[in-house]
Amino acid sequence: MKTFDELFAELSERAKTRPEGSGTVAALDAGVHAQGKKVLEEAGEVWIAAEHETDDELAEEVSQLLYRVQVLMIGRGLTLEDVYRHL
Numbered sequence: 395m396k397t398f399d400e401l402f403a404e405l406s407e408r409a410k411t412r413p414e415g416s417g418t419v420a421a422l423d424a425g426v427h428a429q430g431k432k433v434l435e436e437a438g439e440v441w442i443a444a445e446h447e448t449d450d451e452l453a454e455e456v457s458q459l460l461y462r463v464q465v466l467m468i469g470r471g472l473t474l475e476d477v478y479r480h481l
């Protein structure tokens with residue numbers, strides 16, 4: 395189990411060290427357009443899960459949306475602080 399901040403640190407490290415076989419590295423290399431499409435896709439899955447699926451399935455979809463948002467943030471060079479100052 396990990397927190398939002400811990401996942402962000404892990405993904406930032408992946409971006410820096412670019413380990414072989416990392417899906418995150420591939421998602422970053424795909425560019426901001428592809429990253430944005432993934433955010434939209436996962437957001438739609440969250441919506442559907444919220445209306446029709448179990449709590450556990452919804453939680454899994456939310457986790458994937460959070461992951462895709464973090465990939466987009468890292469792709470654009472945003473930090474957590476850039477976002478948190480708006481909360």
Ligand SMILES: N=c1c2ncn([C@@H]3O[C@H](COP(=O)(O)OP(=O)(O)OP(=O)(O)O)[C@@H](O)[C@H]3O)c2ncn1[C@@H]1O[C@H](COP(=O)(O)O)[C@@H](O)[C@H]1O
Pocket residue numbers: 404405408415416417418419457458461462
């Ligand atoms: N939390 C996640 C995570 N959530 C979602 N995903 C990716 O999103 C996919 C699920 O999304 P989709 O519903 O679009 O499934 P899909 O269409 O089969 O996926 P694609 O073929 O489009 O990749 C998963 O198969 C993963 O590729 C994640 N990939 C990685 N992480 C975590 O990120 C960290 C770094 O991972 P790597 O970069 O792979 O080392 C690790 O801690 C992982 O647990």
